[in-house]
Amino acid sequence: MDQKADTRTRILDIAEAAVLEKGFEATSIEEIVAGAEISRGGFFYHFKDKNALARAMLERYIEVENALYDDLFARARELNDDPLHCMLIGLKLLAEMLEEMPTGHPGCVIASTAYQDRLFDKGVRDLNRKAILAWRKRFRGMFEEIAAVYEPREPVNMDALGDMVSGVVEGGLVLQRALREHNNASEQIMLFRTYLKLLFSPPK
Amino acid sequence: MDQKADTRTRILDIAEAAVLEKGFEATSIEEIVAGAEISRGGFFYHFKDKNALARAMLERYIEVENALYDDLFARARELNDDPLHCMLIGLKLLAEMLEEMPTGHPGCVIASTAYQDRLFDKGVRDLNRKAILAWRKRFRGMFEEIAAVYEPREPVNMDALGDMVSGVVEGGLVLQRALREHNNASEQIMLFRTYLKLLFSPPK
DNA sequence: CAGCAACTGGACTCGCAGTACAGTAAGGAG
């Protein structure tokens, strides 16, 4: 029972590392079982097929990411109670965190899943979708708090602005992957921060 | 000779449509040859392997994309000679174009390639990289022209700002794919436009 | 008519996903 949890987690760890490095499709089950030191039979005991693995990975990843955002903005809130400054500090922390991550942060998982769409079943795609919608809601809420204090200088769609956080991170990660540079994502976040500063500049 | 060009193009057309719809890995050669009405042998006559196909697709796509940007911003320039307004009009045109594209525009190809990295050889990855660097240069140049007339209100890294055009488009397309909505990319571009408006607001 | 370009078609290898199932070691419930 405990064994089960251990092995399952070990499979997920190994699979996640491999998938982040080279993509889902390029990661063979053979390789995962070798890394986790189990048999092929053992793998299929835990996961019905590769789809089930993808689903479990996504679920775990989304939880981690949410906890990370919770933590990041909680720390930011402690540093400054103003919603705008809290957001700016949170994004700064996010940018710093991204820079410290050597081989690109997990955000990839979302884009990766999105781009291999047909490889996955409906369950996986829905999970992906829900995670992004949750982030939209989260950031939209924060931007509305800000807008209650700072009148935006230009009219903006709050849903789209919420999405822009995810979009800028994902876009930055795409650039980073393709360019094989290491700080594009954090630079993009820093630019997004200057946007917010300009958008919400004078308090009401 | 003409036949060759025809068939090659037909293969590329079919492959591109399939890859955009469901990803490179999920597109089998079997399916491509069925669509192009040739034999498997015929396919391998034109392309050494799937990698060569990917490379050819990317080359073609990058050319099309560059031509598209040339055209878009040339039209924008005709409408307004001021560099800032030219950029704003160009982005508006880009956003409109993206909205009119039913199943996501080719931009995907870049992200798609980036996320299936290890599947491809160095040639493909380098092509991808060069294309993004070319866009960085292109937009950076345009932003410098703008900055010569409009002092930026906040200090920004011009390379990063250039990348932000690609990043916002790619990020928007990731969202669009994952959410199965249809105008996220164009909305993100419109938000980026308001950023530029705010950043370069008062003329020197 | 020779020769090359542009194929067709079939047979084969290989790697990987997934199935099937028989067997086993360890721990708890009765």
Add this chain to the structure above:
DNA sequence: CTCCTTACTGTACTGCGAGTCCAGTTGCTG
């Protein structure tokens, strides 16, 4: 102490898709 379940191991097999090899065909071209 035995029975049962959980968490596996190990092997053997199917099926698919990529990629190779190659012999043969068709059509234009010098």
